[in-house]
Amino acid sequence: MKNLKGAALLGQSGGPTSVINASAAGVFTEALKQENITEVYGAVHGIRGILNEEFYDMGQEDLDELLRLKNTPSSSIGSVRYKLKNPKKDASEYDRLLEVFRKYNIRYFFYNGGNDSMDTCNKISKYFKNAGWDCNVMGVPKTIDNDLNITDHSPGYGSAAKYVATSFMELYQDAMVYDIPQVTIVEVMGRNAGWLVAASALASYKGAGPDLTYLPEVAFDTEEFLEDLKAVLDAKGKAIVAISEGVKTKEGKYLPELFGELKTDAFGHAQLGGAAQALADEVKNHFDLKVRAIEFSLLQRSAAHLASKVDVKEAFEVGKRAVKAAVTGATDRMIGFERVSSNPYKIKYKRIPLTKAANTEQKVPLEWIKPRGQGLTQEFIDYALPLIQGDDKAKLEDGLPRFAKLKKVRVAKK
């Protein structure tokens, strides 16, 4: 093993979670302890910051504030949605990265993100190797969608799942309050994988969940839905529906497209959100009652005050272990979890080759999804329940969370 001595760099990428900063805290605090790490940098907005030579000098931060990152939601040093080109077609960005890494003598690179970010990590790692630049590259997983493959689950999911389950329990109390028929439709994030909407089953497990639940893994059938909704309303007079933003018909149509118009972003990609409202409008066409659409929106990925203690701990640990692995020679790996047992909950940390983690999706097993929107099986409950245990949130100051305040000292450009 070569004794690499040089700077360490962390980049945050993709959509925020409640605990992405907890992983950053793990990386920064551990990196600052390591003898072979001469400087600890944070990339300003991920890959884009690296391409622009924009770094924060994390060595200037107070340890107390770095530890407060554990309970500060979102991405404190800035995130980015940026996909590098295929190096076989256009290597100019990789050459630029290499130039920057050489210039700042960056020998340890940590990238915190989901599928795309692990792919980025993988490509950079391979490119550097071929170019003869010794740099240990480690992926640090995060995603509320829980769709990263090979690992049992991903940091970020437990806290988002706890938010979803708790909020469904609270909404259930609210939705049951009047003696009039009503339908409440709640939209949860998840484009292709339904892990997060499935977390509403944890509320059902506590007796206060949705009556009907729709995951992107199963094609949505409007006729069946209206039939099943009618059955619930006939029996109870009220209904709560949980729906993933990514639900599609068997023809591949998202609900806003099916019942109205689908919004697209600047690149012409389908912009999700609005599934609950679209479905609510359709329900109003068939039933004469009060219908309300609710979207958890950004709240589900930023509500750090509801973070799961297990999730915060694991997110921190994953960051710390990525550094420990890198300084002892590991590269081209992502830290992940292997489930040893669910009750009692026990996991093993493992180092997964990035090639395996990149660009594949872990979906909810079809056999865990009950037919016709009837929720999730006990297997899912056993899987998810350990991940939402315990509370761990920022100390209150004036009754409000005291989040980390970083100095954000910029590294002088070389």
Add this chain to the structure above:
Amino acid sequence: MKNLKGAALLGQSGGPTSVINASAAGVFTEALKQENITEVYGAVHGIRGILNEEFYDMGQEDLDELLRLKNTPSSSIGSVRYKLKNPKKDASEYDRLLEVFRKYNIRYFFYNGGNDSMDTCNKISKYFKNAGWDCNVMGVPKTIDNDLNITDHSPGYGSAAKYVATSFMELYQDAMVYDIPQVTIVEVMGRNAGWLVAASALASYKGAGPDLTYLPEVAFDTEEFLEDLKAVLDAKGKAIVAISEGVKTKEGKYLPELFGELKTDAFGHAQLGGAAQALADEVKNHFDLKVRAIEFSLLQRSAAHLASKVDVKEAFEVGKRAVKAAVTGATDRMIGFERVSSNPYKIKYKRIPLTKAANTEQKVPLEWIKPRGQGLTQEFIDYALPLIQGDDKAKLEDGLPRFAKLKKVRVAKK
């Protein structure tokens, strides 16, 4: 003072809050202790339950579960939106109420609600008095809107305000994360009074609040808004906007009406909600950037996991004191608060004549609202900050809140 001996009855009315059940816990536990109270009843869905002789026998409940009501959101015995007719025009409902009260020997009546409910309370009290039925009637205030008059504030507001301020702080972290221009528009409840959207100023006080804030107290001017938004975007590249669902133009148009179509309910009343989406659509017509609309919807009134300790305590206390007042002869009063000082926070409980509390609205003083959406003054911060202090939430069981489980034993109809 007459020594009234008989049953006590509580009804819950209007929209839920995180602490309406805390007041119920105060009423029930105190009433169960009183010698002159022979039975303790809960009305099933407020006034409608009374008209139908539908009561729960609260004496059958375990004290532990009654105390868990302190941290259980919404209205556990069922609420109702029902306005009694004017007794001068049609007294039939009042006669029916009187009949039921006589039949069950109800001598103490507690009604927990907002403006309308205090009016209901007031009318019932006067009608019974004229009819010679001795019954002490006490109003127990609650409203997330904080628009009840005469009292310094109302139970329910502090917890909702804490939810709003905390959520803005978290959304701020999320909204700042990418290096692209974007506008986030967040809609908060409040039809005529802007107390709740004003609570976003508490997030600003902690350095993480909205850039522009709109209350129903001030007429909305689209041109000014677009100008001010442009200035924020020019300066920061991003903007967070807080808007009350009840915001109107000087012509009296709600935003969904101004920029699209206003939804109406079964009675043809304007159904609020959708202001953020309507404004987001308008912003997209003027700026080429990412715009996201978020509605706190029912979450802001049911998120008991974020309840303010001060609010829970006061809500419970108000219920308890209503019973103590009634059994010592008070009637036709609502328990309210008088602020003695804000720092340190100190209040006095007072008994306010229902006539004064009913059907009037307390709005945010105009001098506390800065011009052109610039937020609230320090006076508002000083007023609101003490109300959101401390945490008090349900114990966790399996990582999720353990809400009260009532037996809900029905009283046999006489």
